[in-house]
Amino acid sequence: MSTRPEIEADAQSFIERIFEHLNVAEDVRQRLACAKFSAQVSIPVRMDDGTLEVFQGWRVQYDDTRGPTKGGVRLHPKVSAAEVTDLSFWMTIKCAVVDLPFGGAKGGICVDPKRLSRLELERLSRGYIRAIHDLIGPDRDIPAPDVNSNATVMGWMADEYAQIERRQVPAVITGKPIGLGGSAGRVAATGRGALQVLQLWASREDKSPQQLRIAVQGFGNAGYHFARLAHQAGYRIVALSDSKGAIYDKAGLDPQPIWEHKNQTRELKDMVYCDESVCEQSKAERISHEELLELDVDVLVLAALEDAIDDDNAERIKAKVILEIANGPVTRKADQLLADAGVVILPDVLVNAGGVIVSHLEWVQNRTGDYWSEETVEQRLDERIGKAAEACFARAEAEQVSLRTAAYLQGVERIADAMSNQGTRTYFNARSD
Ligand code: GLU
Numbered sequence: 001m002s003t004r005p006e007i008e009a010d011a012q013s014f015i016e017r018i019f020e021h022l023n024v025a026e027d028v029r030q031r032l033a034c035a036k037f038s039a040q041v042s043i044p045v046r047m048d049d050g051t052l053e054v055f056q057g058w059r060v061q062y063d064d065t066r067g068p069t070k071g072g073v074r075l076h077p078k079v080s081a082a083e084v085t086d087l088s089f090w091m092t093i094k095c096a097v098v099d100l101p102f103g104g105a106k107g108g109i110c111v112d113p114k115r116l117s118r119l120e121l122e123r124l125s126r127g128y129i130r131a132i133h134d135l136i137g138p139d140r141d142i143p144a145p146d147v148n149s150n151a152t153v154m155g156w157m158a159d160e161y162a163q164i165e166r167r168q169v170p171a172v173i174t175g176k177p178i179g180l181g182g183s184a185g186r187v188a189a190t191g192r193g194a195l196q197v198l199q200l201w202a203s204r205e206d207k208s209p210q211q212l213r214i215a216v217q218g219f220g221n222a223g224y225h226f227a228r229l230a231h232q233a234g235y236r237i238v239a240l241s242d243s244k245g246a247i248y249d250k251a252g253l254d255p256q257p258i259w260e261h262k263n264q265t266r267e268l269k270d271m272v273y274c275d276e277s278v279c280e281q282s283k284a285e286r287i288s289h290e291e292l293l294e295l296d297v298d299v300l301v302l303a304a305l306e307d308a309i310d311d312d313n314a315e316r317i318k319a320k321v322i323l324e325i326a327n328g329p330v331t332r333k334a335d336q337l338l339a340d341a342g343v344v345i346l347p348d349v350l351v352n353a354g355g356v357i358v359s360h361l362e363w364v365q366n367r368t369g370d371y372w373s374e375e376t377v378e379q380r381l382d383e384r385i386g387k388a389a390e391a392c393f394a395r396a397e398a399e400q401v402s403l404r405t406a407a408y409l410q411g412v413e414r415i416a417d418a419m420s421n422q423g424t425r426t427y428f429n430a431r432s433d
Contacts, residue, residue, distance in 0.1 A: 069105035072146025079108035191225025193354015218304030
């Protein structure tokens, strides 16, 4: 087995097909074949009971040809070097698909954060930054939130960086709380961007929100904001799930009270407001995670983790459209099976780019010291993701390829162009006389 920080074989063979389609220079293939920089760190944390635990963390900077590398930090017990490498590669593609001046990176800590007290989580977040401090910076690599890491964690991380540097450097981390230099609109950005892509697809297909029934797998930050905004826009959210369970109501659910109840009790239940307080309503049925994925709905939203649909369950999926808010929720084999069955997949590298788009806006605001209203941020987000989505839709149609292939063609073409500008074999072999 190679010890190079490479993406997994499936992703490798997919990108090879993109290279062939675009006829990119051999130099570009070689440069994109493995991560530019990969670090594993040990983070010692003093626990509340006085014991010491040492957590493993990673930061992988996949490619920085188009700008400083960018990507979140994931806190999860399944985080590994291989996972962080794949995620850093997808960040590289994603930033290029939406034409941000960033390369791609990802970080992760192998931990179940739900097991930690708030003080332990703060120590771990600060310890991670002490371990990678000299690898990051506003012009080098800019972390952000990802699965299980939120604005509070980003605030601690930015503060730790500032303490080490003995100066404020807000642009080193994005997704911070607004009071600590965060951007208006960042928390809802991934969900909002995903809804924009769905709306554009729906209007091209002449479908109104009222005609589309949606099931959402993954009711974390991105899944919640997507569901809330989609419900407001008139779509019918018929099912929701989180790591503990799933609920279904064919008449439609209101995500807002369910979210509030979940945050209070860590339990997913159908709730309605009665007399200005939350009270239980028994209409919704409890279903299993598998049943949610296999519901007969128009749109299945995947907003949890990788590999939710694989070759085991792909053939049982009844949704006509899949909206990938998570990174890599469909395996390559399942992708092919779904395509053969005529399922349209709106791909992760486009659909979930809203988060990094507003991270870029936060970085710009931090560097200029000029802060914008939520309306301005939302307008810029809608414009950027809308433009990228239209370009992907047009390319998929013109070249008769899937939307995932079209998005990768857009992204890889931009990366290849940047790399080629630094000179390729053809350039260096040409005679100058
Ligand atoms: N973790 C998010 C993603 O996967 C956001 C990254 C960022 O804002 O840098 O796109």
